[in-house]
Amino acid sequence: MSSSTAPSGQSGTATAHRGAILTVILCVQLLSAIDITVMNMALPKIQHSLDVSPTALSWVLNAYTLAYGGFLLLGGRMGDILGSRKALMTGVALFTVASFAGGCAQETWWLLTARVFQGLGAALALPSTMALIVRTFTGQEERTKALGISVMASGIGSTGGLLLGGVLTDLASWRWVLFINVPIGIAVLALTPRLIARAEPQGGRFDGGGALLGTAGMSAVVYGFVHAADEGWSNTVTVGSFVLGFVLLCLLVRVESRHAQPILNLGLFTNRNRAGGFLVFVCSGGAMFGMFFFLTQFVQNVLDMNPIQAGLAFLPMSLGMIVVPRTLTPRLVKRYSPKTSMVTGLIMVAAGMVWLTRISASTGYFSGIMVPMLLAGAGVGLLNSPLAATILADVPPKEAGGASGALQTVGMIGGSIGTAVLVTVFGSAIRSHGGTATKSVLADSIATTCFGGLAFAVVGLLLVLLVIRTKKPGPAQQVTPQAARAA
Missing domain, CATH: 4.10.860 (DNA Excision Repair, Uvrb; Chain A)
Incomplete structure (x- = not known):
């Protein structure tokens, strides 16, 4: 079916514009991923500019992730009721306005409020991207590939966010890490109506x-x-x-x-694989978000890197998140099983965490930081796409938005809880050294927090081994027009 003759309903449009829809999905996910990592690079400058306490600094991240995690369920339901395009555009518009407001912040409360509305905007937009993947790519193998590309977009966003945050913070101001979202958001808002037709609302209430x-x-x-x-x-x-x-x-x-x-269909948790997969996402989010938060502090405050150097320092992790989902993950899933890919990924994440528990003030970047970051990034690349495909398997099309919202909710909540738990461990470690944050004390305390990240990774690994059951996928399913319309 050609694009000119596509019906106005979303399913038919998804069939006719598969490549275009995936392009929009990647743009929106890049916007969200960049915003999380770009703020990591700006934290030291924000702390100095607005006089934020070290532990309160985590709320610059948590204000976003909590609103994002809390309202993702609403965003998923909104996409089901009003249509994915309307939900996506509403969320991106709110995110863009909030980014501009945050860049203008003069007080801590002002910045945190803007971050909350950024999180709300992302929560309204992101479930629609996952729902579009579910409805557009109906075969198991092609859906895994599409989700792998989605994970790759997150990796590119992480890389771009860290580098962009370093450049903007060092050469201009931390405020530009928020202002940069504005032209991206405007571009998405301009392109979306041209690439995705308006979906017929399904009705219902929030x-x-x-x-x-x-x-x-x-x-x-x-x-x-x-x-x-x-x-x-x-x-x-x-x-x-x-x-x-x-x-x-x-x-x-x-x-x-x-x-x-x-807003939360409790029936989603009655499926063994889905319930276990949600818990694994909590664990992986807890490990990786905390790792980002503290390694950002380590490379800048212990290794004395400037923001640009710190952004470049995270390239190995981002490289693993970009390359592995596109190359190694589909092959491992096809030859063995999704579970094999997930187990391998979590073992690599855990190995990276073990390595990081050995860092100290004398640790060099190449000898103690680069390799474990590469391991962790590649591990996430092996984990996320088959895990997401396992969770979303057999979800009825009318529940796609809600299931996608739940999936992203548990990941972001895991990140919030993980960061908070590791901040607690970090604060306790600092106090045990007398409360003076010298380079040596800071490095030793960060090494201690990596044991917490290791615990998250190990629990996730045990859940995959003991709870999740998957099979080696059969031949790729062919997506007929009839099947696409049914999706």
């Missing part, structure tokens, strides 16, 4: 209460971890945050089990 309960509950839990880094585990506010978070999340489960159109 579960705003579920979204608010999920966001508030996870925010309370993560705040408890961050507060513990400053005040300890027995502090009244710390304990109160954990209790409040637990109560809100219990209410979320209760509300969703009775809601006619829940």
